[in-house]
Amino acid sequence: MSDPKPDAPIPPTPLDHTPVAPSTAATLVAEAFGTFLLVLGVISTALFAANFGASDNGTSLGVGFVGVSLAVGLTVVAGAYAFGPISGGHFNPAVTVGLAAAGRFPWSGVLGYIVAQVVGGLVATSLIFLVGLYGPDGWLSAAQEGGFASNGYDAGSPGGFGIGGAIVVEVLFTAIFVIVILGVTHSRRGNPAFAGLVIGLTLTLIHLATIPVDNTSVNPARSIATAVYGGALPLGQLWVFIVFPIVGALIAGFSYRALFDGVKKP
Template structure:
């Protein structure tokens, strides 16, 4: 028999204020890295053809690395959402409480706007006209039609935002599943975001994050604010679709063979009378073994404390004529009772794999 280990005390949960601060800090890091790289490093200096610029490949890598670092740094505190679409998708997948969604989104918006403001504060100290040119170029804001980097239509932008955000949420839900190796989750999430940005940046500057879109559009001005609704609605829609679909298709689990359901069936079978040739209740009781006490009908207990001497019946005292004529066959041994199988002894001290956590 094995016994389960003593339960370890659960670590204290972070306070709500700590969670919100972690979400704001992580979103600040994300927006600061993205807009800073797009503003200062995508085109090194003033000349766009300068070969020292990292281009949109460097911008995609900067965002992916920032999300990975933020997940390692702030994920243990708040879960590392840094994105309203991620928060909505996790809530739709029943991984996050709906009642906490508004506060998380508010913290993400505050962190995103602060990150964009920090980049603009740095740009204000650049060469003459550097800040103005940054804002006129859109400050890495998202857009469609004339505001798209390659003049893609609204239809194309809607498709890329819904599909890319849904894929991003599928990866997040998969790598943070209870059966996954949680230590590598931030790496997979950051690399996935990098790949998706390589697809979406030429189309609409790659939102996938309503907080990031709002933070840059607020400073870029009216043309970008007019189209902002697209990048608030459709990334959120993609996150919700992914959350509901994942919970429906991939979070359904069954009891493994030999699990609690099987144990219950075995215990019920053990409680039933055996049909393998055991004598019925009405069959004659086999003769007692030599030296065993003879069972008798219940009778009134004597008034004295001394037990009466054992009574020998005539049939037991003297053997019958038939028993002397031919030896009687020894009585058949009674079948051993069926053992009851209990969880924790037959299946070990840990629950079978596949059970719902």
């Protein structure tokens, strides 16, 4: 008599791998955290490390403009991969507006994202201010008298550039930044796996080119966050770094949609 056949194995119950869209609250928190990371990284580097150890004989242990530029790029890369899957990884009101203009983001969600980004940036500079309270004698007052790494023109410009230079820089380089984002994240032609890296390197390049002009904004949330602690001059000039990055983003968004996202006629 042959042994009975063993029972056929019972297949495992399939798991439902359908992705669940994050809640509105989760996306807003992710935007706040991402903007917090960006502002904390770049402003901490600018205030604590850029000119560290500078002496009268010209020597310095600081990282300078190059270090600040790398800091902002690295924080964007980290934020993009950490929070991008949740919120899209804007971390910048100009980017949010530009994506909406290009049809990649609903206009109804713009205000909530901007509020979250501004809050995230303000929390970052508030914590930097807190660290400064425990710094060497005179460090915090000197940082505030120097504008707290704020954006500016004329007396607020690292290189003494006027308002015209700041306007051109903010419109032009914000537009370039948004166009790169739209291209690298395109659903058909983009490469999402490398999007965060490309976006971070682009922002690094923008800072390398424009820090001497106006300390590089291309991000109103970053500008607001530093101006609050920078005193009267940065606050008086803040409107330039809110209005013109938004203008550049709108130009980029509408232009990209018209030029590259049109329907091909048969």
